[in-house]
Amino acid sequence: MFPVGRQGKRGRQRLLFPVLTMVLLGSVLWTIHIGSTEIPIKEVFEICMDQFFYGGEGLKAGKWSVSHFQIVWNIRLPRVLFGLLCGAGLSVCGAAMQALVLNPVGDPYILGISSGASAGAACALLLPISLLSGPFQTTAAAFLGALLSAGTVYFMAKTAGGGMIRPVPLILSGTAVNAVMSAVTSFVIFLAKSPESIAAVYNWQMGSIAAAQWKNLALPAAGVLSGTVIFTVCSRYFDMMMMGDEDAAALGLSVKHFRSLMFGFCSIVVASLVSVTGIIGFVGLVVPHMARILSGTSTNRVIIPLSALGGGIYLIWADALARSLFGAAELPLGIVTAFAGAPFFLYLMIRNGYGGGNT
Template structure:
């Protein structure tokens, strides 16, 4: 009997993996991530020399000074780098990694290449919660250091996910088809309620706030907001990095899983519950950022294959790097104007997805 940990993955490894090796790819991605952080904190409406950015970060993180830094420490660059841009870049790394991780898990759990972190109605539930908070006036309520909007967005996302799981489990065993259909139903229902609130609220400023929030933005990144997101995303990454055997088995289907003695229905419920919580926290922190959880796993499959031992860590790293650079584009694309990051991810992600569909240069489930 084949090993479920390796059998779902394509037998023919990618040329990139064969030539450089998986470990080398991870080391290169880590180096690219570190370089991206330094460049990202240097770019913006006020350009900071790259060398100064690294010196400031090194000083704040370790207390080590390189050369005479009296002018740097007395100027505005220190505040720009450490209090404004660096928390934002770290949040971008975490959100990109988390969305890619959740997208990879969701695509395996529901056995659908079009699955993304929002398939359980998380986006529509979060939108309903945020709309309720902004338009009705509960935006001042706090929750674990987050704003009232973040609290209601998380509550809406988590509530919608629970409704989807409950609906998909009615009448027998949960299946991937029932999950997708239940997600569509709850998505339509939450969207209708959100539009109902907007229509009768008659609040122009609130409508603008809701619209900007639903497009996603990292502008609200602060040091006090990072711990919750960091703990959730890092804990989830640590968990799912050790779940490659189960995730690979999910790609083989329920019948194969029964033969191997694995209760996929139980694992599917647990994984979907975890991804709902993770995605809810991320959406509450920065709004809805589309295409990252959908595109990145497909892109990575074309590099390292479908085996989750390679797919999961590579998706986490590339997802973080991708969102860092899309946030840079959102900040500098138009002078003195910051675009919602969801616009940038859609403009980049949609053509990439069309290219992959035309080329068919990726594998899903080893097929």
């Protein structure tokens, strides 16, 4: 097999973006089409176009049944769009964190950010506290939990690694923070009085995008889009970070400030998603590696936007599988992503030699 030259790689990268964009659009239409009530793809497309561009004239003219319109526009489309946002957001955060900590197993779930956001959101939902009034209370609490977890993991890993971020201390720190935050969430559930709230948080802990509605898309969309743009604009600095702290500092980058700022942005993006979806693990681990394999590069200017596209496709189909695998009974999305991601995590651990002697 002939080696692929630099020009060949660039050509493949340029081709990947339009191809994945078309796959993403096709995935949106197809996953709206499938379900307990199967609606023809042509009708799905026409309903979406009518609502986006013609102000619902087709619906007023009776081109489709009201039930089909409700299923497509008010139930399935918001859910699919939220899956797209969630997959894209978790994936770009995973790509960013892998560069920030110079570790191929960096991921919001493994490093405790998701569980921290989950604990914060559970406190806001179940405890009589008033952090912020209105719909932003849960998101604000999730952000504080995510930020606390990220800071704790970073501090523990750097202390255990003798002032440097090393693979094994980082993974162990993330595992410890995950355990503590899960215990906090369980304790809050134990203190709660309402059986309905307890059941809701239990279901939410397993991860799902079933609660997606048009009204709760705006905040995650703002978080994911701004995070993707910021990470892409800063991709050159992420490339410097991948050279190591000393080399990055020699090139003029303020390593400590940049890492802290980007961890903060990751926490905002993850919190905006987890406060609605609950914990969905391993997306940020799997997708950036798939992007590197497909593109043949580790340049973050390519990997970050490619991860956004790939993450959207990945989670849309994972959710379609979750809601169709057992008929009327919906499998939590977090279980599907864990089944796919946990073996990949073990593979990375073995491939990179993170054994007892490799720190």
